[in-house]
Amino acid sequence: MDANTQNISEATIALIDSLKSTTSHYGLANSGSEYKIITEMFLYKYFNDKFGYEAKRDKIYGERLSKADKWDAEYDKFTEEEVEDLFSYLPASVPLLKPEHTLAHLYNTSGAGDFSTRLDATLIDIANLNADTFSVVTSGKSRVNIFSALTQFVTDPQKRDDFARSLMSSVASFNFESVFAEKYDFFSRIFEYLIKDYNNAGGGKYAEYYTPRAIAQVMARLLVGDNADLRGMTCYDPSAGTGTLLMALAHQIGEDRCTIFSQDISEKSSEMLRLNLILNNLSGSLPNVVQGNTLTEPYHKEENGALRKFDFVVSNPPFNLDFSDFRDTLASDTVRFWAGVPSVPAKKKESMSIYLCFIQHLINSLKTTGKGAIVIPTGFITAKSGVERKVLTKIIDNHWVYGCISMPSNVFANTGTNVSVLFFDKSASADKVILIDASKLGEEYKEGKNKKRRLLKDDIDLIVNTFKNKEAVEDFSVAVSYDEIKDKGYSLSAGQYFDIKINYVDITEEEFNSRMAEYRKTLSEQFAESHRLEEEIMKQLDALHFNVNVGNNE
CATH class of the missing domain: 3.40.50.150 (Vaccinia Virus protein VP39)
Incomplete structure (x- = not known):
């Protein structure tokens, strides 16, 4: 793994940890909704950066976006017709975002009231826009969209705006663009984490x-x-x-x-x-x-x-x-x-x-x-x-x-x-x-x-x-x-087909006789000890007598 990939890996893991820290702070750690919040915010960040990466490579509008100091600020200036035109040129697998959907556009409104509602609405709008490409179906053929409202999982409505701002702050910290060519080798490890x-x-x-x-x-x-x-x-x-x-x-x-x-x-x-x-x-x-x-x-x-x-x-x-x-x-x-x-x-x-x-x-x-x-x-x-x-x-x-x-x-x-x-x-x-x-x-x-x-x-x-x-x-x-x-x-x-190996070691007749003598000596000592223990046990049994007074209370 080269230095750039190592750095982006560390930054991506830091992003995930930051999102987990937010869910924990708002009492959602280990809840059934935590994985949904973290994966959807991660994916929103990915969509944002992937769209920007592909839009800047477009033959018609790419130069305009890539030459701007900030592509998303320039994209805010696009007319509805230019947005639709750009969409038509992008590959079918690229997530589509309107100017008001970009992370920068949404982040710039985080100081306004009711920000949680705005975040949820943006995610749902992106999901609907991309439903044909990114939804999945159930066996009953119901469509499941890619994003849903997230801030509703915070039970106190007064805390939802701060929760939304904290989530947005986490995903605004870096950019995925440098590793889009990495595909499996990079993202499989990130996904596992x-x-x-x-x-x-x-x-x-x-x-x-x-x-x-x-x-x-x-x-x-x-x-x-x-x-x-x-x-x-x-x-x-x-x-x-x-x-x-x-x-x-x-x-x-x-x-x-x-x-x-x-x-x-x-x-x-x-x-x-x-x-x-x-x-x-x-x-x-x-x-x-x-x-x-x-x-x-x-x-x-x-x-x-x-x-x-x-x-x-x-x-x-x-x-x-x-x-x-x-x-x-x-x-x-x-x-x-x-x-x-x-x-x-x-x-x-x-x-x-x-x-x-x-x-x-x-x-x-x-x-x-x-x-x-x-x-x-x-x-x-x-x-x-x-x-x-x-x-x-x-x-x-x-x-x-x-x-x-x-x-x-x-x-x-x-x-x-x-x-x-x-x-x-x-x-x-x-x-x-x-x-x-x-x-x-x-x-x-x-x-x-x-x-x-x-x-x-x-x-x-x-x-x-x-x-x-x-x-x-x-x-x-x-x-x-x-x-x-x-x-x-x-x-x-496999083990049932392995050959059983018996290793033979050459020894002299003198060594053989010596070993046999040692075995006999050891066995004789063990037999003698066994006989002693047998005699001791029999003596202990002979010493036992029935006590006629057991159970007599008089």
Whole structure:
């Protein structure tokens, strides 16, 4: 990371911290609205700077704006006709702002009364102006705009103006323009910092779990390759969360060479995914971001009602979840869920293995030439019964699975479950399956009270190169045929295929006799001590007598 990027990274993190400080000061820390306030103000700042950056590069009006001391002050002088004309020249993915929407214009009115109302109205106006480009939809086809009123979350109306001024003061401190060419490499780290306090197990029933960036990179590099020349690719995640897997995939393919499709039940995750797409120059895929239950209402379908098929499908689904409310509905769909659906346990409903439904949905969503990868609990790869076994048998018998990597423990902060990543190729063209035990890789670190482990760059390279070359490395990896897997009881655990090594050490007859004598001496001493203890115990037992007076109160 060069000095300029390092500086802007520090400034961006300082911006986020400043916004968090404001929400904390007004009693909104850790509230359900805090993430919305921070991400929307962050995005408003991004929109402002992105619009200014693109407007200054416009062939017609760019020179006028870039030569001015302050582009936004010059933009205030534009007529309505000039504004509309500028809009028509800008690329479709650029957010549009009218002169009264710019941060400088709004900030200059912060001393006037009722400023909170003005801020909210500006954000809503920007959202409406950009609704066709930046809104997302629910599975019921309702439109969710990108901005909403923010100051309403402060319950005391008398404090809202000061709250609004404080938010505006935070975002007025620096400019994003110098890193717009950085895209994924810059914004992925910023995004991770931006959401880290709002993406955890405290999210309720559908808690979001942030996929570690290293795992996302491994999945993307192995699915796509490091130098693939692909175009027009479609990428899908049925449990998209905040989009880490999709961003890594798009970055590996090339943001201009793929289209993103997603669905997630969480409103919060869908909002954050939208932000992630915008920051990573993938605004064109925003119409394909859907909030809703993928299992009961899969949104992405063909005209005939069949599931849409994609070139790449990735997923880090919830592992265990009580879905008894709609379990029977899923079970009735025997085409999509060909291996069945887990039953509702008699007592512990929360342990229903919902990930098994996502594995089947993922495979059903792949083109005949498509590739996919999914994060699953490691226990699945040696399953012996139930739906788990049926899924495992099917993906091996059909030669769909072509690799499995068992990851280190504690790579996820909020769950102690050991995870593995399965790789699928619907073309079934692999002759061998590469199994990797990466459980010993990575470095330990602490985040709050949680002990975590992360893969380093060298670890990622080792995994990727070993997988791609299908190398057999002692106690790390093995490449096995499908018949060998069946002979091992359909196990995808690398450790079960490793050779057991017995090390022999040459010694002389004199050394052998000496060691044997020492063993005999040690054993004789231990036997003697054992006999002594036996005799002592027997003596203690002989000394015990029944007390006839016990219980006699006279």
